[in-house]
Amino acid sequence: MTPVPAASVSRYDHVTDVLVVGFGCAGAAAAYEAARAGAEVTVLERAGGPGGSSALSGGELYLGGGTPVQRACGFQDTADDMFAYLRAALGPHADEEKLRVYCDESVEHFEWFTDLGVTFHHSLWDSPTWMPPSTDGLMWLGENAWPYNTLARPVPRGHRPATNWWGGRLLMDELTAAAGEAGAVTRTDTVATALIVDGDGRVAGVTARQYGEELALRARRAVVLTTGGFADNEEMLADHAPLLLGLGRVSDGLDDGSGIRMAAAIGAATRRMAVTEIAMTALPAMAVRGMLVNAHGQRFVNEDVYPGLFSVAAHRTQPGPYWVIVDEEGYEAVPEAERWGVLPRFVEEDLAALEADLGMPAGALESAVGTYNTHAERGADPYFHKDPAWLRPLKPPFAALDPRSGFATGERNSAGTGPGAAGFTLGGLRTTVEGAVLTVAGAPVPGLYAAGRASSGIHGEGYISGTSLGDGTFFGRKAGVAAADATPG
Numbered sequence: 037m038t039p040v041p042a043a044s045v046s047r048y049d050h051v052t053d054v055l056v057v058g059f060g061c062a063g064a065a066a067a068y069e070a071a072r073a074g075a076e077v078t079v080l081e082r083a084g085g086p087g088g089s090s091a092l093s094g095g096e097l098y099l100g101g102g103t104p105v106q107r108a109c110g111f112q113d114t115a116d117d118m119f120a121y122l123r124a125a126l127g128p129h130a131d132e133e134k135l136r137v138y139c140d141e142s143v144e145h146f147e148w149f150t151d152l153g154v155t156f157h158h159s160l161w162d163s164p165t166w167m168p169p170s171t172d173g174l175m176w177l178g179e180n181a182w183p184y185n186t187l188a189r190p191v192p193r194g195h196r197p198a199t200n201w202w203g204g205r206l207l208m209d210e211l212t213a214a215a216g217e218a219g220a221v222t223r224t225d226t227v228a229t230a231l232i233v234d235g236d237g238r239v240a241g242v243t244a245r246q247y248g249e250e251l252a253l254r255a256r257r258a259v260v261l262t263t264g265g266f267a268d269n270e271e272m273l274a275d276h277a278p279l280l281l282g283l284g285r286v287s288d289g290l291d292d293g294s295g296i297r298m299a300a301a302i303g304a305a306t307r308r309m310a311v312t313e314i315a316m317t318a319l320p321a322m323a324v325r326g327m328l329v330n331a332h333g334q335r336f337v338n339e340d341v342y343p344g345l346f347s348v349a350a351h352r353t354q355p356g357p358y359w360v361i362v363d364e365e366g367y368e369a370v371p372e373a374e375r376w377g378v379l380p381r382f383v384e385e386d387l388a389a390l391e392a393d394l395g396m397p398a399g400a401l402e403s404a405v406g407t408y409n410t411h412a413e414r415g416a417d418p419y420f421h422k423d424p425a426w427l428r429p430l431k432p433p434f435a436a437l438d439p440r441s442g443f444a445t446g447e448r449n450s451a452g453t454g455p456g457a458a459g460f461t462l463g464g465l466r467t468t469v470e471g472a473v474l475t476v477a478g479a480p481v482p483g484l485y486a487a488g489r490a491s492s493g494i495h496g497e498g499y500i501s502g503t504s505l506g507d508g509t510f511f512g513r514k515a516g517v518a519a520a521d522a523t524p525g
Contacts, residue, residue, distance in 0.1 A: 055242060069216040121188040461489065
């Protein structure tokens with residue numbers, strides 16, 4: 037990752053105006069906008085085709101402020117309400133400058149997607165879930181859970197492309213096509229290895245490797261780094277985000293932090309490198325109908341909150357393993373399609389026996405369920421404020437669901453030997469709203485921009501689904517426009 041002096045480059049194998057490194061959602065948005073602004077654009081992608089981790093994602097886009105989908109579903113929203121929710125849910129220490137712009141321009145960003153051909157059905161999935169098994173275009177992402185429903189008007193903002201289950205591939209197909217139609221040229225199987233820097237400290241291009249051949253590529257105007265985070269780099273995780281060590285990774289396997297390291301090698305600053313998102317393989321549809329407890333049998337969160345928040349709360353603050361405790365009525369109330377093949381690990385007629393199965397202190401789970409039931413009978417949850425709609429006394433038989441057993445078949449890892457959670461990194465290069473990479477001293481690095489998980493976006497220490505694709509495309513667009521407008525070097 038050591039920078040290469042431009043004076044040492046004898047010839048360039050390729051010259052373009054804007055060089056985008058990485059072809060996920062942020063790279064596609066940057067390439068599209070830069071090309072549309074009249075720049076000659078080349079995209080480097082280390083894999084055999086575009087998509088990256090974005091293509092493997094659920095495809096949710098966190099958008100609001102009064103989109104046509106929200107209005108069609110009967111919801112009134114404002115940029116201020118969206119900002120108030122995200123400031124709390126993505127905090128503490130969310131980037132309020134970026135977040136304010138993102139919320140204020142959210143409706144326009146929604147229209148940008150529809151102009152590209154992305155379709156959103158005007159219907160709502162109205163219960164907690166990781167991923168709806170439907171084509172509904174709108175879903176709740178914790179906006180209606182305490183304490184967030186006390187800070188802003190609760191309005192659903194999870195916008196989903198018109199496909200059931202995972203929609204990331206559909207979204208990337210549209211973005212990739214748009215970038216190509218705008219004139220961006222793609223070089224796949226090409227991995228960037230270092231930044232080329234001229235005598236004035238300006239980024240002039242990158243060195244790269246393709247099929248074993250070393251290349252030098254020049255950018256007349258700017259380089260845009262959209263290379264993803266560093267979830268797949270064990271050394272960087274150990275240095276910055278050790279909470280992810282030992283957990284699964286939500287990535288395409290190529291999020292190695294290369295763009296962050298290339299920029300840091302020339303003095304670029306980073307931000308929030310310790311922050312991670314963690315998704316526990318616990319079904320929200322089950323948890324909300326029962327209790328989520330720690331290894332001591334204690335509740336610690338309202339189960340109707342966005343599941344990424346209860347996942348992070350567990351792994352950051354609670355002793356594991358973690359369990360979802362539900363009764364037969366609650367389990368059977370979950371439609372078959374929403375069970376994801378998950379079966380209970382243990383089932384018992386009485387809580388004392390279940391405590392023994394789970395290795396909990398005697399009486400701990402009995403006490404927790406007893407307290408829960410007492411308040412559920414009164415329709416209130418004074419400890420954690422779960423919505424009364426989900427409160428119901430639990431009665432035998434009782435089941436314990438083990439997140440370590442995973443999803444999909446109910447048989448995979450049936451002994452509870454998996455990690456029980458997977459995650460990704462949220463920290464990265466410090467950038468301006470327009471995507472300019474900043475030095476440790478706070479000055480822009482001439483000729484260098486970044487977006488997506490290679491940068492530190494709107495997030496503080498929290499995360500909500502849809503803010504990766506939303507943030508990546510939104511600030512990718514701004515970085516593309518700024519790069520195309522940069523003064524030629």
